[in-house]
Amino acid sequence: MRLALPMTIGLAVVLAAAACGGGAAPPPPAPQPNQDSIEAARREQATRDSIAREQARRDSAARAQAEADRIRRQRESDSLQALAREGDAVKAMIARAVHFDFDKSNIRPGEDTEILDEKLRVLQANPGLTLEITGHADERGSDEYNLALGNRRALSAKQYLTGRGIDAGRLTTKSMGEEQPVDPAQTEDAWAKNRRDEFTAGGSATLRRP
Amino acid sequence: MRVFGWLVLAAALPLGAARAQDTVPPADRGVRIGITYTPGLRPGMLVLGGAHDALLDSIRTIVERDLDYSDRFELITLPGGDSLTIGIATDPSRSGARTPAAPPAASGPYVNYPLYAALGADYAVNVFRGDSGGVGITLYDVKGELVRRQVAISGAAPDPELRIQVHRATDEMVRIASGVAGIAATRLVFLQRDRIYRVDADGAAVTAVSPAGVRVFSPAWEAGGRRIVYTEFGSGQDRLYILNLATGERRLISPTATSQNWTPAFSPDATALAFARTTDDGTDIYTYNLASDCCLQRLTIGRFSDNLSPTFSPDGRRIAFVSNRPGLPQIYVMAADGTGQELFAPFDYGVTGSSNAPEWSPDGLSIAFHREVAGSPQVFVMDVASRRVRQLTSAGRNEDPTWAPDGRHLTFVSDRTGSRQLWVIDLDTGRVRQVTRVGEARLPAWSPRIGQP
Incomplete structure (x- = not known):
């Protein structure tokens, strides 16, 4: 799709020049932005933006998930340590x-x-x-x-x-x-x-x- | 030892007599000259010298030490040590003097009986090399002027075999000269750190016998002197093993794979073991039939006491053991089937200390054990018939006595020189000598006489 868009714009320019043929050759009109191509570019940009946003959203979610995991692991570890500390205390009692x-x-x-x-x-x-x-x-x-x-x-x-x-x-x-x-x-x-x-x-x- | 020379004796007499006046009743004066025992009754023994010969010299050294350690002779030493030796110039094996009746002086070597008699010898021992290179030991009867015994030694034997051969030959000389065989051809097993070692009765040839890296305890001999039984410490279980000393083969006593099993003893006929075993409420004595490999039998029911250290009477009919049923451990006795349990060695309640480690003497007449006296164990012997006890030691800690096969010598553990070592006491003379000089020795067991392999 990305390669096809510039080709469409180029073809439109050639067709416009052919339509103005005959008689004294008028000065070539200043190139006008083609509405279609503008629209296509805008859509293209929107798509890109949307992809980036999606990407950002996904990245953010992953970060949140990682953070949550880290916290969960930390909590588990803390509680294991606590258990171990308690176990050590009990072992000391036994010993x-x-x-x-x-x-x-x-x-x-x-x-x-x-x-x-x-x-x-x-x-x-x-x-x-x-x-x-x-x-x-x-x-x-x-x-x-x-x-x-x-x-x-x-x-x-x-x-x-x-x-x-x-x-x-x-x-x-x-x-x-x-x-x-x-x-x-x-x-x-x-x-x-x-x-x-x-x-x-x-x-x-x-x-x-x- | 009797010191050669009447001059020496004569010089000693007045001094001894003077000292004796304080202690000896007038009637005994001049008879027991400051000497507690009666060594004068012991025959004089002269070990003859000879020309330098490495093998003969080493055999002569073993023979002389064995004769000395038998404590049955007055060994005659010559003044000036080895600067003067009395020997036989000619080979006695050519004399044809192998029978006691043949007068050896007649046909071959000149055996100077009158000289030996003059030195105080009743017997003379000669170590010789025959024409064929064979080595032998001859016992001369000085008074009778004849050869009493001659024993050949296989001189080519490797060292441990040679040593035991010489010990056996000397034991035979002792038997001929005193009527009772010597105890040189015996060994002791003992614990050094956590391993069982053996040593010849003269203190030589210390050799490890239990596997390395295995913690063991309480070795005891089988009657034949070929096998020992001992405890192997495990984690939670202490098992009994029988070890064949010649082959190194070990046999687990299967029911001892559970509980802790200690202080084993062979029955005299080696068909059974008695030992202590932990139960739910203490330690009790069990027997196990080795012949049929079955039948763990409980002999004591301790409840609130511990029972251990069994030792069979030589007829196998009774077992002496330790029980703390009177509060402190004391020596008890029972029939071999566990009936008729009673106190054996008398004690004064609240006065007599703990008594432990009983061992029945080979003649059945005595029990040796150790008893706490003022905080240290001392060796005691009880006369089985009269149940009278006498204390044999007093210097340092002395414990775990074990009988020699002659029923006259005991080995025990003593720390009198600093570390725990094995010592021997002769009950007849009171003489004490050190056997081991190792790192530390304990829990000894004295073998029977080691027979021909």
């Missing part, structure tokens, strides 16, 4: 160890029962959550007996939680005896740190705060 007196496996009232009560609330808020409880002993005492002692300590924490309504199937226990100290020093402080139950979460992918 808090309870400690024991020398050669003892009873849960001491106070800090240790508070720590277990917190785990109890986490377990109640997250029905899919399972816990592995690992009992440890300090290096004193018999190497082999310490395996049984670590097991007894893990069982103590399990019994505390099952006694408060947690299904036993959600809690597994094991003992590492004295084989994995957190502090290898041979001091009362180190020994106190090493006499512990450790807790590892399993099951639930996302964790809710109690």
Whole structure:
């Protein structure tokens, strides 16, 4: 179409010149803009404008869409981060160890029962959550007996939680005896740190705060 | 060791006698001269020297150490160390003195019995190389002036085989001279970091035996000395494996693929294992029939106590074990079917410390274990018949005793020199010696006598 328009204008000029032939040749008329060609050009411009507007409209819509997507993604990300932050907080609650007196496996009232009560609330808020409880002993005492002692300590924490309504199937226990100290020093402080139950979460992918 | 020379002895006598006045009742004066035990009853043993020969010298060193570590002889040392050696110039194998009746001096080498007797020797041992190049060990009876025993050594054997051959030969000399075989041809397995190693009873030839990179625990021997059983730590399960030491072949004890399974022990006839296993409410002792590969049987029902570390009596009819049913762990005993469980080693409630790691002696007469005394474990032995206990150690931490096949020596773990190492105590003389000098050693188990392969 774009190529055809100038050709139409050129043909119209030739026809007009032929119509004025005969007699003394009048001076050629000043070229008059052909109404048809003007109209065609105007339509052409309008078409172009319309295309540009459409393009602009489309561009704008795409930009809006992209912006909306970006915002949506940002929101999702923010909320995932929030969830993750919450999950981390819950994991920290789960990971808090309870400690024991020398050669003892009873849960001491106070800090240790508070720590277990917190785990109890986490377990109640997250029905899919399972816990592995690992009992440890300090290096004193018999190497082999310490395996049984670590097991007894893990069982103590399990019994505390099952006694408060947690299904036993959600809690597994094991003992590492004295084989994995957190502090290898041979001091009362180190020994106190090493006499512990450790807790590892399993099951639930996302964790809710109690 | 008896120091050569009457002059030395004579010089020591007045001093010893003077010291003895403070401690020995008058009736004993002049008899027990400041010596707790009675080494004078032990026969004198002289290891003869010889011309330099790398192989003979190394065998002689092993023989002398084995005889010394048997604790059954007074080894006679010559003044001035090796500047003076007493040897036999002529090859004794030509003497035709292979039978005790033949007087060896008559036909071949000159065996200077009067000299050895004068040095205080009741027996003399000679390491020799025969005409054909073969190596042997001869035991001379000095008083009887005859050859009591001769054992050939295959000198071409590679080192570990040569060592065990020499140990066996020496054990035979000890048997002839003292009536009870020696314990040189035995090995100990122990834990170094998380791996099981073995070592000859004289402390030589430390070799890893459990797979690398696998955390293991509590090795124990089978009666024949060919296999051990131990715990392999897993994630959540601790399994029992039997390892053939010669082939390296491992066998999983199938029911131990669940729960945590610890402190295994072979029954004396090797048809069963006893071990501790975690349950829903504690740790209990189970047996498993190896012969029919079946039948996990629970022997203790702990409820609120833990039961572990079983050890069979040598007749296989009883099992001693650890139970904390009195509050602290103490030594209990039961029939091998789990009936008749009762306290074994007496203790004073609230006074006696924890008692652990029992091991029944090969003669069935004693139980060795360790017990906390003032915050440190010490090695104790209980007489099974009278149930009287006596404390054997007091310096540092001393734990996890294990019997030699002679029922007279115990290996235990001691930190008396700083790090935990294996030590041996002779119950008859009280003599203590260090076995290992490794990074750290624990949980030892002493093998039976290692037989011919």
